[in-house]
Amino acid sequence: MIRSHASSFAGLPVLPYTPGMALPEDPAAVAWRLAVEDFEADPEEFAELVATFRKEVPGAAVRALVVGEWGCAYDSPLPVGLLVDAAAEWTGLRAVFLADLVSEECEISWLTHGDITGLLTGYPTLEVLWVRGGTGLRLEPVRHAGLRELRFESGGLPGQVVRAVGESDLPALERLDCWLGRQEYGGDATVGDLGPVLAGAGLPALRHLALANSEIADPTMSAVAAAPVVGRLTVLDLSMGVLTDEGLDALLAGQPLTHLRRLDLSRTYLSDEARQRAVAALPGVEVDVSEPQSVHVYNGREFRFTAVGE
Incomplete structure (x- = not known):
C-alpha cells in the first residue's frame, strides 16, 4: 500500500504547481508536480492545468515532472499526449513520473494508462x-x-x-524495475516473456534489475539462474514476490552470484533455514532477507500473495 506522494524525484525536491504561484528563483531546481485536486475532475481540468503550466513556467527550465491525479484515474487513461505535445518547449526534460497517486486516491491496480511510447520517442534525451x-x-x-x-x-x-522492454534497444539503461504483480490484476507476463530481458542483448549497461512483486517468482528462478544479464549486475531485486525455498534452491544452483553487491529477497516466503542459507552462500554480498511473509491458510489450503496487489 502506497501512503505518501514522492517528496523528491530524480534528485530534485518535488514542488506542486498551482496556477498563478510565485515561481522559485530557479524553476529548473525542482521536480514539478502536476495534479488536480478532485479525483472525479473533468479531464479538461487537467488539460487546462498543463496548458497554464506551459504558459507560466519557462519551458527550458522544466527538468522533471511528477504527474499526480488527472481526474478519474480509475477509468480514464493518463493523458500522456499532453506531455508529448510540449516536447518542443520542454527541451530540458530529463525525468518523468507518471501516476504518483496514493492508495486513498486510487489503488495501484486501478490506475489506468494507455500507450506511453510517445514519451520515449518524443523525448530522446529523457x-x-x-x-x-x-x-x-x-x-x-x-x-x-x-x-x-x-x-x-x-x-x-x-x-x-515486459516483451516490449526486452525487444527495445536501450544502450544506456542502468536500472530496470518491474513489479510483475498478479494475473488477477493484469500481471500476465510469463517466464518466456522475460526471456529477452534476461538475455540482455538490448540492455548492455544494465546493472540493477528488479523482477519484484512477482506471482511467478519460483518458476522464474531457473531462468534467472542461467540468465546472461545476471553476470553483469550489481543489484538483483527479487523482493515482495511469492518466492519460496524451492525458488531459492533453483537460483543458488545456477551461475555464481558472488559478484553482486546486493541481493534483495525481502518480503518473500522463504523459511528461516532458507534465509540463513542464502546469506551463508553469498559471503561479501548484502543479502536482504528481512520481513519474511507468512502463508495464509484458509479451509486447509495455503495461499501466498505478492506484497503489492490491489
Missing part, C-alpha cells in the same frame, strides 16, 4: 521514466539512447510491456 499502475498500459519496442532508469510499479504488469 533519462528517467517511472510509471505507477498497469491497467491498460502499453509500450512498443523502441530505441532510446538516453534512458538510464525505467521503473514500473504495478499490482499487475502486462506481459506486452
Whole structure:
C-alpha cells in the first residue's frame, strides 16, 4: 500500500504547481508536480492545468515532472499526449513520473494508462521514466539512447510491456524495475516473456534489475539462474514476490552470484533455514532477507500473495 506522494524525484525536491504561484528563483531546481485536486475532475481540468503550466513556467527550465491525479484515474487513461505535445518547449526534460497517486486516491491496480511510447520517442534525451499502475498500459519496442532508469510499479504488469522492454534497444539503461504483480490484476507476463530481458542483448549497461512483486517468482528462478544479464549486475531485486525455498534452491544452483553487491529477497516466503542459507552462500554480498511473509491458510489450503496487489 502506497501512503505518501514522492517528496523528491530524480534528485530534485518535488514542488506542486498551482496556477498563478510565485515561481522559485530557479524553476529548473525542482521536480514539478502536476495534479488536480478532485479525483472525479473533468479531464479538461487537467488539460487546462498543463496548458497554464506551459504558459507560466519557462519551458527550458522544466527538468522533471511528477504527474499526480488527472481526474478519474480509475477509468480514464493518463493523458500522456499532453506531455508529448510540449516536447518542443520542454527541451530540458530529463525525468518523468507518471501516476504518483496514493492508495486513498486510487489503488495501484486501478490506475489506468494507455500507450506511453510517445514519451520515449518524443523525448530522446529523457533519462528517467517511472510509471505507477498497469491497467491498460502499453509500450512498443523502441530505441532510446538516453534512458538510464525505467521503473514500473504495478499490482499487475502486462506481459506486452515486459516483451516490449526486452525487444527495445536501450544502450544506456542502468536500472530496470518491474513489479510483475498478479494475473488477477493484469500481471500476465510469463517466464518466456522475460526471456529477452534476461538475455540482455538490448540492455548492455544494465546493472540493477528488479523482477519484484512477482506471482511467478519460483518458476522464474531457473531462468534467472542461467540468465546472461545476471553476470553483469550489481543489484538483483527479487523482493515482495511469492518466492519460496524451492525458488531459492533453483537460483543458488545456477551461475555464481558472488559478484553482486546486493541481493534483495525481502518480503518473500522463504523459511528461516532458507534465509540463513542464502546469506551463508553469498559471503561479501548484502543479502536482504528481512520481513519474511507468512502463508495464509484458509479451509486447509495455503495461499501466498505478492506484497503489492490491489
